[in-house]
Amino acid sequence: AQTVTQSQPEMSVQEAETVTLSCTYDTSESDYYLFWYKQPPSRQMILVIRQEAYKQQNATENRFSVNFQKAAKSFSLKISDSQLGDAAMYFCAYRQEYGNKLVFGAGTILRVKS
Amino acid sequence: NAGVTQTPKFRILKIGQSMTLQCAQDMNHNYMYWYRQDPGMGLKLIYYSVGAGITDKGEVPNGYNVSRSTTEDFPLRLELAAPSQTSVYFCASSPRRDYGYTFGSGTRLTVV
16 A cells, blocks of 8 residues: 655744755555645645656746655655745645545644744 | 535534534536544545445545435535544545545534
């Protein structure tokens, strides 16, 4: 079974600085999809970014980008110019190419200091 | 543009009571899911459905039941509530296998 590991239970960043959240996963598949979700205190789950494993180019969405290392099975999220509104729990998730469901990591709490 | 709607948002149950958590989506998504999130933890899959009339168990199905009679609705039934079912429950939907989910806003359930 696929597993997703987020090794940082909690991270802090100063406003306007850059932070990287780590995620590793275990799979024997060659094609799959990876996601980062944000859960602010409102508890609403919000899709931040999506990566297709067959694409070598790292996905980017405004201040959010990923570092996808397929051989290392690593999928880290970089947040640039951090803002107070970025404070949230961040979840990494994996989906098989022909799978019906997402597998989530345990999450990383990000705190942003002003 | 409602997306995924969950009701109720909060509920307190007594041990042994039953209830149904409602989930409806208006995006014509085939895939629907129920997850639970315990405090400080990730999401664990309870049940999912790949289309009307088709449901399957996830990681933690014990104590729950689901049905999917229409594309839009995917209710989660709790029978004989137990304190271990105290959690936040999320419903989600997805149009295709390669897409992420659209989530509802969650239901906070406390069993006392």
